[in-house]
Amino acid sequence: MNLTRRQALAGMAALSAGTMFGLPAALAQNKTLIVPTLGGVWEQFWRNTLAPEFTKASGANVTLDVGNGRVWGANMRAAGVANPPYSVVMTNEVFASSLRKEGFFEKLDLSKVSNYNDLYPLAKKTDGWGAIAMVSPIGLAYRTDLVKTPPKAWKDLWTNPEFKGKIGLYSFSNSAGKMQLMLFSKIFGKDMYDTEAGFKALGELGSVIQADFNLSTGIASGEFVIAPFDFGEVARLRKQGLPIDVIVPEEGLLMFDQTINILANAPEKELAYEYANFLLAPETQALLMKEFFISPTNSKVVVPDDLKADVPISGPEMDKILSWDWDFMNQNQAAFAETWAKTVK
Template sequence: MRGKKTTIFGLIALLIGTATLFGGCGSGGTSSGNSGSKTVNVLCWTEYLPDSVMSNFQKETGVKVNLTTFSSVDEELAKLEAGKDGTYDLLIGGNVTSLKEGGKLEKLDLSKLSNYGNIKKDYRTYVEDPKGEYTVPYMGVTAVIAVNSDKVKDQITSYQDLLKPAYKDSEVVIEDAQAVVGMANIATGHDFNDLSDKALGDAKAYLEKLRPNIHAFNGDSPKTLLLNGECNIGLIYNGEAAMAQKENPAIKVYYPKEGVYYAFDRLSITSAAQNKENAYKFLNYILDAKVSKSISDKYQYINPNDKAVELLGSSYQSNPLFVLPADVVKRCQTPNGRTSAEKTKVANVWTQIKG
C-alpha cells in the first residue's frame, strides 16, 4: 500500500518467482519458538514504525527489534523470496492473499494478544482475511490529491483534472502498481478491482495521458517533493499529505470525486518465525493504546485502535484525513486479494507506463 522510490526490478519475473517461492510451503502454525532469543525480526514499510516504539519495547522487555524496510508490495515479496524461511518473524504490510495461499502466515492465537480488544470491531476483518484469523489491522490509507495552493490556484478534485497540460512535469505519484492502475480504472468509470481487458485498456490509456505530467514516482517521501517545490501536485497517501500540511498549510487536499482508493496494512506473524513468542509480544505491544497513539503521532494514517483514537483527541478525530467523512466513505474502493496471475496483468500495464 505504501512505498518509496524503487526500481520495479523485473516485476513480472518477481511475481512468477513468488509463485515458485510459495509453492510447496506448509500451512500456518509451525512450531518455531524463541529458544531464549532476545530479538524479533520485522519486515515493514519504510517510514511506518517509529524508532521510539522499537527502543521503548526493548527497554520494557529486553527484546531488540531488528527492522528491515521495503518500498512497495513487490519489494516486500522480493525480500521474503530472498530470505530463508524464518528470516522474518513479524510483517507489517500487504500481500495477505499471496502469503496465505503460500502457507507463509501463522494462524493467530488471539489469547496471546491481550490488547486485541482495543481494535474497533469494524476493522478486525478484511477482504483478504475475512475471518480475521491471520492478521490484525495496523494502519489504513487512502490516496488523495495534494496541491500546493501557492503554486496552483485550481481546485483539483478529479482524476481527470490531473491530465491538464498546464501541469506537465509537475506531479508526484505514489509508486504502487496495484493502487495506481486501480485508480486509473476508477478514473475511466470502472471498478477499482476490474481486471478485464476493457478496464485495463482504458486504465492504460488514462495513464498514458497522465504520464507527461508525472515528474516522479515516489512512495518513500512524496511530501518532500511537494515541500521543496520540485512538484506542485501529488497523488499520494493520506499520511504523507497530512505531514506535508503540517509543514506547509498551503498544501490542500482533495478526495477524488470519482472514487477513493482505501486499504489497510496488516500485522501478521510468519508461520516459520524463529522468534514467534517475541513476535506475539511485539504485536501486542503495538496494540497498546498509548503505543498506538505514539505511532499515529509520528505517522498519521487511519488508526483502527479505538482506545488510541480516544487519546489522540479532537484534532485527530476531526481531521478528514484520519476519520473519513461519510460522503468519502461511500466513494471508497478497497482492493481485493489478487493472485500472482492477476498481479501480472496489472504489472504489464504498469511497466508499459512507467518504463
C-alpha cells in the same frame, strides 16, 4: 524469597507496563524477538520508543532488522517456509498477500490478539490472516498557491485544464502506483478489474511526472501542482511552510498500509503474538499517530483536537478508504508493468 525494595518496584513497573498495553507480564528476559522495521525515522522511533516499551511490557529483548517488504520477503524465501528468520512481519499488503499464498503465514489465533476486536472493519479485510496496524490514507494534494480551482475528485485530473502536464503520479513499482491503476479502472470502467479502461484513462492524462517513492520534491519545486499524497506527508510539508492542501476525493481514498502477520513456523510464536497485540493496542496506536500522523486502526483511539488537522481521517471517515484485490494485482503485475511502461508518458 526475600525481595529488596528495588526488586519489588521493578516487578511492579513491569506489571504496570504489561497492563498498559494489554499484555501479560511475560517472563521472557532471555528471549529475543527479531522485529523487521523500515529505516530512517521509522527505525529511530522503533529503536528509541517502541522496542523499549515492548521490552518493558514483555521482558523480551528486541533486535531490529531494517529493510522493506521486498527484502524481508527475499530473506524468508531464501530460508524457506519451515525455517523463517522472523516470527512476525509487518509489511504492505501487496507483499503480505503473496507470502500468505506461499504458506509463510498462519491464520491469526485471535484469542491471543485481544485488541483485534477493536479494529475498524478496514483493518480486518484479510479474514483473520492478518491485521492492519498502520494506515496512511492517500488523498489528492495540490499546491494552494498554484491552483485556482481546487480539486474535488480524482476525475478532476482529466477535466481541469490547470492540471494538464502538471500532474504527479506514483510509478507502477510503488504499491500506490498499482492502486492508481485499479482506482482508474474502477472509475472509468466496470470495476477494479477492468484494467483496459484504466490504462486508457492513464494514456489520456498526457504527460505526467512519475516517482518511485518521493513525490514531495516535485510538488515542492512546482514541477507538478497536484498528485496523490498521504495525509501525514502533507502535514509534514505544511509544517515546513509549503502552501499545500489535500482533499478526500469523491470516489474515495487510497492508503499505504502495514499488515501484521504471524509466521506459521515462527521461532518465537508467543512473543510474536504479544508483539502483534502490542502494536494494535490503543496506547501504541496513539504513539504512532503522534509521531507519523497515521490514522489509528484501533477504534478506541480518539484523535486529540491539536492533531485533527494533521490526522483528519478517523472514525466514520475510515469507511472512505478503498480496498483492493492484491491477489489479482500480484498475479498480473508483470503484464501490467509492461503495459504501464508503454502507456504512461
